[in-house]
Amino acid sequence: MKFGIGIGRTLPAHQAADVAALADELGYEHCTFIESQNLCRDSTVMMALAAEQTTRIKLGHAVTNPYIRHPAVLANTMATIDELSSGRIFLGIGAGGSAVAMVGRSARPLGELRDVVSFFRAFVAGEQTTWHDAPMRSGWSRRDIPVVLGTHGARSCRLAGSIADGVFLPGLDPRIAAWKRARVAEGAEQAGRSLDDLELWSRGAVFVHDDVDYAREFVRSYAATSAFFLWRSAVSRPEPVNRLLASALPEGVAEEMAKLAERYQWEQHEAKGAAHARDLSSDLIDCFAIYGPPGRCVERLGALAEAGVDAVSFTLYGVPDKAHMITRIIHDVAGQLR
Numbered sequence: 120m121k122f123g124i125g126i127g128r129t130l131p132a133h134q135a136a137d138v139a140a141l142a143d144e145l146g147y148e149h150c151t152f153i154e155s156q157n158l159c160r161d162s163t164v165m166m167a168l169a170a171e172q173t174t175r176i177k178l179g180h181a182v183t184n185p186y187i188r189h190p191a192v193l194a195n196t197m198a199t200i201d202e203l204s205s206g207r208i209f210l211g212i213g214a215g216g217s218a219v220a221m222v223g224r225s226a227r228p229l230g231e232l233r234d235v236v237s238f239f240r241a242f243v244a245g246e247q248t249t250w251h252d253a254p255m256r257s258g259w260s261r262r263d264i265p266v267v268l269g270t271h272g273a274r275s276c277r278l279a280g281s282i283a284d285g286v287f288l289p290g291l292d293p294r295i296a297a298w299k300r301a302r303v304a305e306g307a308e309q310a311g312r313s314l315d316d317l318e319l320w321s322r323g324a325v326f327v328h329d330d331v332d333y334a335r336e337f338v339r340s341y342a343a344t345s346a347f348f349l350w351r352s353a354v355s356r357p358e359p360v361n362r363l364l365a366s367a368l369p370e371g372v373a374e375e376m377a378k379l380a381e382r383y384q385w386e387q388h389e390a391k392g393a394a395h396a397r398d399l400s401s402d403l404i405d406c407f408a409i410y411g412p413p414g415r416c417v418e419r420l421g422a423l424a425e426a427g428v429d430a431v432s433f434t435l436y437g438v439p440d441k442a443h444m445i446t447r448i449i450h451d452v453a454g455q456l457r
Contacts, residue, residue, distance in 0.1 A: 128436035139169035151181030170204035182269035213269030272352030280306025331411035338408035343396035
């Protein structure tokens with residue numbers, strides 16, 4: 120099983136680069152950086168610093184969006200950092216979450232996300248392209264940068280299957296993972312592709328600690344965020360495919376998601392101690408996080424592996440000592456899976 124990490128919610132930029140450098144040494148596949156301009160340091164600055172301090176690990180957003188940066192600016196920035204990293208950058212992008220909500224906007228339609236991906240690929244490759252009828256071409260970039268889509272609902276999963284090089288699938292419960300992977304497969308099939316054409320990353324929070332109750336408090340807020348997004352993009356919707364997911368969740372979790380959505384506060388997005396996450400059940404948290412003693416974490420990852428998951432991206436937003444955590448994951452958890 121392959122592992123990646125996600126950082127940047129609270130770290131100063133230079134510390135984020137230090138964590139990325141350690142992850143590089145430990146053998147992680149990627150390090151992602153959160154994009155939320157009201158809450159965090161700038162993702163591209165963190166990425167550029169990390170590129171300078173690493174040699175192997177892949178670096179990218181998880182995830183940016185089509186709104187807060189003009190597509191040409193985004194493409195040029197990513198091409199520059201790809202040059203700096205000797206070709207280790209990927210574009211992680213979705214329809215929009217906290218970064219968009221906190222400037223008073225809504226997530227972009229998936230059709231526009233498709234257009235942005237097409238524009239991005241052409242621009243970084245140095246091809247003639249257009250954005251909103253304006254002709255554009257990079258005067259210097261001739262690069263091929265992978266695109267990884269961040270997804271929650273059925274439609275975004277299918278879009279990822281049809282156009283992306285990879286996909287982030289929030290949710291560390293085998294039932295959620297299986298449902299999302301099936302939707303990605305549907306999109307891939309419609310485009311004449313297969314799951315073998317993509318890297319599929321299940322994604323969620325992690326906290327390895329001998330006291331499971333203590334550990335749960337550090338993943339609670341991220342679980343709330345993932346539950347909120349899954350509720351509004353899938354579980355709350357009436358289509359049969361979404362009802363299928365809702366019925367597969369542990370008893371009471373769908374109703375709990377509905378109550379969470381009513382009180383979710385963007386300014387406490389993914390922050391440890393967020394009020395909206397205070398009373399979440401362990402059943403809900405377990406859907407989006409792996410935590411507790413190493414043996415429990417190994418068991419949870421084993422269940423994901425049985426569902427076909429072979430790559431997991433761990434978010435570390437609530438973890439105080441990220442260097443210790445990523446080291447312990449490799450030594451005490453990953454080693455028991457191999």
